[in-house]
Structure formats: structure tokens, C-alpha cells
Amino acid sequence: MKKVVSWLGLLLLLCLSGCTLVESESKPLPVPSNVDSLPSLEDWMQSQEYNLPSKEPIILGFSQLGTESAWRIANSTSIQDAAKESGITLIIKNAEQSQTKQFEAVRSFIKQKVDVIAIAPVVESGWDDILQEAKQAGIPVIIVDRSVDAQDTSLFVTTIGSDFYEEGVKAGKYIQDRLRNMPGTIRVAELQGTSGSTPSIQRGEGFRSILGDKDHILFSQSAPADFTEDKGRQVMEGFLQVGEEERPQVLFAHNDEMAFGAIRAIQDAGLKPGEDIIIVSVDGSRKALQILADGQINAVVECNPLLGPQLMQATKEIMAGRTLPKRMVPREDIFTQESAKREMLNRKF
Structure with a gap:
């Protein structure tokens, strides 16, 4: 009787091993090439694990374009709070609406050997040379809020912001x-x-x-x-x-x-x-x-100015060697007088 039980146990083990082997051979679905099929920013966030393992503290250098509005202040606050919550060391520099100061900030980040650079560009044009400097230093760049018209899109990893x-x-x-x-x-x-x-x-x-x-x-x-x-x-x-x-x-x-x-x-x-x-x-x-x-x-x-969690998520994904969508856009609405009364108290800025 003991021999029968032993043989049954061995057969069961082999069956289970076979199931595991088949599962491990399955291949992931290919990433769609059509940009319209990319997930929204929220969908992408939900599909990732926010707290990715990191052996060393990540250092993020962020060039913020200024403090011209309540929106911009809320944007900076969101990024600072998210960095603190995620354990990322944030170095933030206020460019005071000057692209020249943003160039200086990026060069400062390169000199400090930060892990990732994020830029909220004051204007679209004129970024190719400074982005090339970051690429040559081996530092990935994330564009936040606005866009750049760099001809070589490999100079930055992704853009996070509104349409x-x-x-x-x-x-x-x-x-x-x-x-x-x-x-x-x-x-x-x-x-x-x-x-x-x-x-x-x-x-x-x-x-x-x-x-x-x-x-x-x-x-x-x-x-x-x-x-x-x-x-x-x-x-x-x-x-x-x-x-x-x-x-x-x-x-x-x-x-x-x-x-x-x-x-x-x-x-x-x-x-x-x-x-x-x-x-x-x-x-x-x-x-x-x-x-x-x-x-x-x-x-x-x-x-939506509250892009801090998404920026920290993208930073961790980059450091983990993962591929990001080239552009990520939050869901947004239009408010009229009726909907404003309902939404007003939910505003964080």
C-alpha cells in the first residue's frame, strides 16, 4: 500500500512540474506600435508596482520652469511630496521662466551625477544640445508638463503631461x-x-x-x-x-x-x-x-498639475530598466457652472 501511495505522489509531482514548465514558456504580448493604443497615464500607473525595489537611493534632478501660477505651485508641491513618499532624493531648481537657467540646472545635475533628470521646459525649442549633453553623460531625461520639439526623440525617455x-x-x-x-x-x-x-x-x-x-x-x-x-x-x-x-x-x-x-x-x-x-x-x-x-x-x-506620483513611478521604472510609453496623458474634464459646484471642494490646488 505504501508503494502505491509513493507512486501516486511521484506521478502528481511530475504533473505539477509539467504545468509549471508550460506556463513559463508563454510569451508576453507585443507592445502596440500605434501611439493611439497606448494606455492612459492612470491605466499605466495601475498596471505597475509603485514601490519597485532599489538597492541605493535614487537621485532625481528637476528643473521647474517657475512659480507663475497656483497651478505651477501645486505641480511643484505634488512632485516634492511624491519624492518624499517614494524615498527618492529630489534636487529641484526654479528657472524663473528662463531657458538659460534651465540649461544651467541640467549641467549642474550632470555634474552632480544624478540618476535621472526631469525638465518642465519653459519653451519648446532649443533643447537638442543640452539633451545631447545629458545623453552623453548616460543620464535619462523625462519631460514633464510641457513638450520639447527635439528632432531626435531618443534624447528623452518619455513625456508626462496634459494634451x-x-x-x-x-x-x-x-x-x-x-x-x-x-x-x-x-x-x-x-x-x-x-x-x-x-x-x-x-x-x-x-x-x-x-x-x-x-x-x-x-x-x-x-x-x-x-x-x-x-x-x-x-x-x-x-x-x-x-x-x-x-x-x-x-x-x-x-x-x-x-x-x-x-x-x-x-x-x-x-x-x-x-x-x-x-x-x-x-x-x-x-x-x-x-x-x-x-x-x-x-x-x-x-x-491636472498633480503629476508627482507619475513622475516618481516613471523614475523608478527607468532605474529598473523597464520600457515606458513615449507619452503619458492624464484624464481631464471641462467644468461648467453646475459641475463646478460639485467639484470645487475636491480641488487640491
Whole structure:
């Protein structure tokens, strides 16, 4: 009887071994080549293990472009908090809206021999040489928030940030639907961000892709206001130095801060923001949603600044030798007066 049991045990062991062998020979599915099939940033985050093992502390050098808005401050805070939570040593340098200072920061990171460099570029162009220096030093680069137009895309590993073109499209569609039955020519003014910056370029392009070919839409005024409240007020004051028949009926502000400045200028001119001039902005800060709920802004397109966890995840993935999608985009929404009242208390910036 004992021999029978022993033989049965041996047969069972061989069967189990056979199952394990077959499973180990299975091959992973190939990575899709079509960029449209890449996962969203949230889906990618959920598919990875956040706390990857690391024998030594990872050092991340981050060149932040400035502190021009509540959005930017929230972005920096998110990155600092996530670095602390993930055990990554963060060296952060504020470029104060200067690309030259960003070059200096990257060279400083190279000299310090950091493990990974992250850059939130103040403008799109002019990055090829400095990125080449990082590549020659063997330091991988992550582009955060904005984009670079480097011809050699191997100079950076991935870009983490919003789809600015789509944000412009959302703003344009809102205006198109809102004023669908408005008779006559509709005059549209635009407060652009920093000249040459990715969000300014792409938000404008997305917006005009919806409204630019409409015969009844006139882009009457457009000027950069550098993503700041003071400049937004100043430029809007200039827009309003015209007669009533030339005054803009719609304002698209490329961020909330410029919209805040424009609202003050509109009020100073004796007009009602949100009524006399329809206003759409981008970002979605708590302050913007409050003003939206109060009716002085008509719609706010969301742009998520809380990219810290995703940046730390990507940094750890790179150090683990894993391949990342070339671009990762968070899910974002557009808020109207009704949805702003619900979402306002959930804002973290």
C-alpha cells in the first residue's frame, strides 16, 4: 500500500512540474506600435508596482520652469511630496521662466551625477544640445508638463503631461455650442500664454481648429500675457480700448490666472464678466471653480498639475530598466457652472 501511495505522489509531482514548465514558456504580448493604443497615464500607473525595489537611493534632478501660477505651485508641491513618499532624493531648481537657467540646472545635475533628470521646459525649442549633453553623460531625461520639439526623440525617455491641443478643442467646442444661435459676427479675443511655450501654441491651435474656419467667428484680438494675472489684466485692458461694436464678446484665456486679471479689467470697464463677455479658461484651480460657480467665468477646461506620483513611478521604472510609453496623458474634464459646484471642494490646488 505504501508503494502505491509513493507512486501516486511521484506521478502528481511530475504533473505539477509539467504545468509549471508550460506556463513559463508563454510569451508576453507585443507592445502596440500605434501611439493611439497606448494606455492612459492612470491605466499605466495601475498596471505597475509603485514601490519597485532599489538597492541605493535614487537621485532625481528637476528643473521647474517657475512659480507663475497656483497651478505651477501645486505641480511643484505634488512632485516634492511624491519624492518624499517614494524615498527618492529630489534636487529641484526654479528657472524663473528662463531657458538659460534651465540649461544651467541640467549641467549642474550632470555634474552632480544624478540618476535621472526631469525638465518642465519653459519653451519648446532649443533643447537638442543640452539633451545631447545629458545623453552623453548616460543620464535619462523625462519631460514633464510641457513638450520639447527635439528632432531626435531618443534624447528623452518619455513625456508626462496634459494634451494641450485637446484642451483647446474642448474650449472651442464649448464656445461653438454656447453661441450656436447667436446672430451676426462673434468677436473672439485670446489671452495667450508665454510665447513659444507648448501650452500656448497647442491650446491656440486646438481652439482655432474648431472655430477658425467659421465665417461668423472673428478672432479680433490675440496677445501673450505670460500666464500671469497682472499681465492678463494689462492685456485685457488694451483689448477693451475700442468701441462697443469692436469689443470682444468672447474671451479664451490660456490659463486661470490670466482669466482672473481679465475679469478685473472687464469690471473696471463697467462690464459684467460672464455676461457681457463670455469667458473660458484652462487649469481648474479651486479659485477658478469658485468664480465659475459664481457666474463670472462660463467654463473651465481642466489641466491636472498633480503629476508627482507619475513622475516618481516613471523614475523608478527607468532605474529598473523597464520600457515606458513615449507619452503619458492624464484624464481631464471641462467644468461648467453646475459641475463646478460639485467639484470645487475636491480641488487640491
